[in-house]
Structures are given as structure tokens and as C-alpha cells.
Amino acid sequence: MDTFHILLMAFVSIVIVNNLVFTKFLGICPYLGVSGRIDMAFGMGMAVTFVVTLAGTLTWLINNLVLVPFGLEVTKYICFILVIAGAVQLVEMYLRKVFPSLYESFGIFLPLITTNCAILGLCLFIDLWQIDSFIEAIVLSFGAGIGFTLAICIMAGIRENLKLADVPQYLKGAPITLITAGLLTLAFMGFAGMIK
Amino acid sequence: MPTNKTISIGDTFLAGLWRENPVFRLLLGMCPTLAVTTAVKPALTMGISVLFVLLCSNIVVSLMRNLLKPHLRILMFTLTIATFVTIADLFLKAFLPEMSATLGPYIPLIIVNCVIICRAEACASKNGLFISIIDAIGMGLGFTIVLCILAAVRELLATGAVFEIPVMWKSFVPWAAMRMPVGAFITLGLMLGLVNLISRKKA
Numbered sequence: 001m002d003t004f005h006i007l008l009m010a011f012v013s014i015v016i017v018n019n020l021v022f023t024k025f026l027g028i029c030p031y032l033g034v035s036g037r038i039d040m041a042f043g044m045g046m047a048v049t050f051v052v053t054l055a056g057t058l059t060w061l062i063n064n065l066v067l068v069p070f071g072l073e074v075t076k077y078i079c080f081i082l083v084i085a086g087a088v089q090l091v092e093m094y095l096r097k098v099f100p101s102l103y104e105s106f107g108i109f110l111p112l113i114t115t116n117c118a119i120l121g122l123c124l125f126i127d128l129w130q131i132d133s134f135i136e137a138i139v140l141s142f143g144a145g146i147g148f149t150l151a152i153c154i155m156a157g158i159r160e161n162l163k164l165a166d167v168p169q170y171l172k173g174a175p176i177t178l179i180t181a182g183l184l185t186l187a188f189m190g191f192a193g194m195i196k
Numbered sequence: 197m198p199t200n201k202t203i204s205i206g207d208t209f210l211a212g213l214w215r216e217n218p219v220f221r222l223l224l225g226m227c228p229t230l231a232v233t234t235a236v237k238p239a240l241t242m243g244i245s246v247l248f249v250l251l252c253s254n255i256v257v258s259l260m261r262n263l264l265k266p267h268l269r270i271l272m273f274t275l276t277i278a279t280f281v282t283i284a285d286l287f288l289k290a291f292l293p294e295m296s297a298t299l300g301p302y303i304p305l306i307i308v309n310c311v312i313i314c315r316a317e318a319c320a321s322k323n324g325l326f327i328s329i330i331d332a333i334g335m336g337l338g339f340t341i342v343l344c345i346l347a348a349v350r351e352l353l354a355t356g357a358v359f360e361i362p363v364m365w366k367s368f369v370p371w372a373a374m375r376m377p378v379g380a381f382i383t384l385g386l387m388l389g390l391v392n393l394i395s396r397k398k399a
Contacts, residue, residue, distance in 0.1 A: 023377060028226040029310055074286070077304050078278045085271055114270070115308045117227045124301040168389075170396070174223055175388040182381030189376065 007139050014143035020118050021151040022188040024125070027118030031152055032177055041156035042149065043105060047091075049145025052119045054087045056141025059123040060134065080123050088114045118148050154184065205330055212334030218311045219342040220391045225311040229343060230380040231302050236359045239347035241295050243340025245284045245303060250312050250339075251332040252280045257320040258328035264321065273316045274307065281306045311339060349383055350374045 020026040027048070034044045059080050067073055092110050095103040103110075113119065122144045131137050158180055167176050218224045225246070232242045253276050264272060285303045288296040296303065306312070315335055320328040348358050354374035356364035373379050 025227050025231040025377065025380070026305075028230060029224070032223065032226065074282065077282050077285070077307060078275060081274050081278050081307055085274060111270070114274070115310060115313060117305050117308045120308050121227075121301060121305055124304055128301055170392040171385070171389040175385045175392070178381050178385030178388065182378045182385065185377040185381060186373075189378070 003135075007136060010136055011139050011143040014140050015147040015150065016188070017191045017194055019147045019151060019188060020121060020144055021148060022185045023192075024121060026121035027116050027148055030112065030116055031148075031155060031181070032174060035152050035155040035159055035177070038153060038156040038160060041152045045145070045149025045152050047110060048113060048116060048118065048148050049142065051084070051087055051091055051113050052122055052145040052148070053138065053141045054091070055084045055119050056122055056126060056144070057138050058083050058087065060126055060131070060137040063127060076127070080120060084119055084123070085114050118144065151184075155181065158184075205327070208327055208330050209334040212331065212336070212338040213341070214338070216335075217338045217342065218314075218335055219339060220388060222311075222314070224314055225309045225339060227305060228302055228309060229346065230377070230384060232299060233343055233347040233350055233380060234354070234375050235351045236344055236347045238295065238298050239343040240340070241288070241292065242299060242302065243336070243343045245288070246306055246309065246311065246339055247333070247336030248284055249277060249280045249306055250315060250336045251329065253277045253312055253316055254320040254328040254332035255325065257316045258323065258325050261321045269317075269321070270313070273313055277312055277316075278307050311335065346380075346383060346387065349387075350379055354379065 014020075018024070021028065021031055030044055030048075035041050062079055062083060063076065067076060067079065088110065092103075095110070122141060126137055126140060131140065155177075159177065162176065162180070171179070212218070214220075216222060219226075219229050228242055228246070232238045253273070256276050257273060260272075281304060284306070285296070288299070288303060315331060319331045323331070352358050352363065353371045355370055356362055356368045371379070374383070
């Protein structure tokens with residue numbers, strides 16, 4: 001029961017309290033770029049969730065089983081980015097073979113996930129927070145993906161309504177999206193301090 | 197044609213500063229822009245680190261542009277960038293340990309900074325060494341300047357000081373929100389609006 005409690009807290013914390021987009025500014029580029037329509041945003045969120053879970057798990061294993069015992073921490077960043085690029089390539093190949101329709105609908109987003117800072121950021125944060133338990137690393141990675149999906153879907157929902165709003169001419173497009181994001185972080189700040 | 201060449205070099209350099217400014221115009225490299233601009237000092241360190249990595253990766257990519265296979269291109273760019281980021285990170289850890297602790301994971305995150313990959317793809321993999329270097333310096337400086345302006349506004353309103361030197365009057369009440377994520381998003385949003393206003397007035 002105690003382990004379950006810790007894992008649940010870790011999950012809630014990464015989804016809501018320490019949401020990567022709202023508190024760590026990670027994954028802002030797709031967050032601004034792909035949040036125009038809610039179905040695309042959801043697809044992107046799902047793809048990121050899948051890759052981040054895979055990448056977070058793999059980098060934890062590599063870091064703790066290979067790099068640390070052999071004293072190769074210097075090559076940490078190069079290894080992490082290789083794992084992420086490899087994971088994205090794998091997902092791309094698998095989807096093309098097994099779910100061609102899903103692959104078509106993702107289109108350009110799949111290769112772009114490699115340079116999504118949320119994924120590398122999460123791998124680095126897992127390393128920084130010194131997560132010792134393997135299960136907790138998996139839960140955190142999955143939670144980070146869900147948190148990203150949540151953030152990008154909320155944003156897409158707001159932007160669909162924003163199209164009908166009368167925005168000042170010079171603030172149209174990116175500026176108003178950033179200001180909206182600012183107001184959203186203000187809302188999410190209400191959760192701060194709920195869990196340490 | 198010497199004059200033509202000078203114009204194109206100056207043009208490449210100035211493009212990064214205003215016309216194709218990575219943050220204001222291309223909306224690239226948003227994560228560090230928002231995350232490290234709580235004060236001018238970390239913003240300046242970040243800007244210089246990005247400038248260094250951008251310069252080195254542009255040089256290397258430009259030198260090996262004829263050897264690159266199309267499907268392995270992005271991977272090679274990322275690996276080159278990761279190598280130089282590791283160098284920058286170790287340098288900061290050794291000589292500026294406090295700054296390194298403040299910036300934390302945002303230094304390794306330069307690897308996935310879209311500005312650098314975008315310049316490698318759009319400029320260095322197509323142009324010669326000299327143009328690539330000029331482009332890297334222009335883009336890097338443009339990025340650094342934007343980071344510093346944004347950080348100066350936020351630091352001024354959050355603490356009443358710039359570069360840790362107090363400049364506001366005594367009864368000034370600091371806006372704590374400016375140091376938080378809210379301040380970053382809203383300041384950048386308003387600044388983009390201002391840039392739109394200025395560039396449309398000019399046109």
C-alpha cells in the first residue's frame with residue numbers, strides 16, 4: 001500500500017503540480033505550433049506520451065546499469081539523445097507497418113518528437129531528482145506524457161474558441177497564444193505546494 | 197564582384213539580429229527563452245553558451261556538408277550539437293559552478309534547441325564555412341540580445357533591479373508574479389505584439 005501511495009503521489013505531482021509545460025517550460029514549441037485543432041493536439045499528445053514513456057524507461061536503465069557503474073557519465077547527453085532518436089525511429093517504423101492510417105495522420109509530427117524538449121528534459125529531470133526505483137521512473141515518464149497531453153488539449157480547446165474572439169490586431173497569432181498560456185499557468189499555480 | 201559579396205555578408209549578419217530574429221520572428225528556442233530569463237545574469241550566460249554551440253556546430257556541419265547522407269542528416273546534427281553542449285556544460289560546471297546550478301538542466305537542453313538545428317539545416321548544410329560562421333554569430337547575438345531584453349524587463353519588475361543593481365525608487369513594490377512562469381509567458385507575448393506593431397509601422 002505504501003509503495004502504491006508513493007507512486008500515485010509521483011504521478012499526480014508530474015501531471016498537475018510539476019507539469020512540464022506549465023512549470024518547467026518544456027515542450028513549448030509543439031505546444032504553440034500544434035495546438036490549433038483539438039484532434040491534432042490529442043494525436044500529438046498520445047505520440048509524445050508513448051515516446052516519453054519508452055525514452056524515460058530506457059534512459060533510466062542505461063544510465064543506472066551502464067553509464068554510472070562504468071563511470072561514463074560524461075557521455076550522458078549523447079547517449080540520451082541517441083536513445084530518444086532511436087525510440088522515435090522505432091515507433092515510426094512500427095506504426096508504418098502495423099497501423100498505416102495512424103501513421104498517415106501523425107505525418108510530420110513523429111520525426112519532430114525527437115527535438116521535443118519535454119522528452120530530453122524529462123530524462124534529465126529523472127537523473128537530477130535521483131529517482132532510485134525503476135517503477136517510479138516508469139510512472140514519472142508516463143505521467144509526464146499525460147501532463148503534456150492535458151496541457152496541449154486545454155490549449156487547443158481555448159484556441160478553437162479564440163478564433164471567434166475579437167483580438168487586437170497586433171496580438172493575433174503567437175502573442176495572444178503566449179498570453180493565454182500565461183493565464184493558464186496562473187491557474188495551474190493553484191496546485192503548487194499541494195504535493196512536495 | 198566585391199561589393200555584392202560585402203552586402204550579402206552584412207545581410208546574413210543582420211538577418212539574425214532583426215529580420216529573421218530566432219525568437220521574435222521564427223519563434224524558435226522558446227523553452228530556454230522562457231525558462232532562464234528570470235534575471236539578466238543567467239540569461240546572458242545562456243545566450244553565450246548558445247552562441248558558442250551554434251558557432252561550433254555550424255563550422256563542423258558546414259565542413260562535412262558534402263559527406264552527409266540525407267536520411268542520417270538530422271542524427272548527425274544532433275550528435276555534433278550534443279558533443280559541443282557537453283563541452284559547454286563541463287566548462288560551466290568547472291568555472292561557474294553557481295551559474296551551472298541555477299541553469300540546471302537547461303544547459304543540456306540546448307541540444308534540442310530548435311535554433312541550432314534550424315541553422316544547421318537551413319544554412320550550414322548548404323553554405324560555405326565563412327557564411328556559416330557569420331550566420332552563426334548573427335543568429336547567436338540576436339538570440340542573446342532578445343534573452344537579455346526579456347530578462348531585464350522581468351528582473352526590473354520582479355526585484356526592482358537590473359544586473360542586481362537597484363534602479364527603481366525606494367517605495368517600489370516588486371511584482372513577484374514576474375519571476376514565475378506567468379510573467380515569462382505574458383511578457384514575451386506582449387513583446388511579440390510590440391515587435392508586430394513596430395515592423396508593420398515601418399512597412
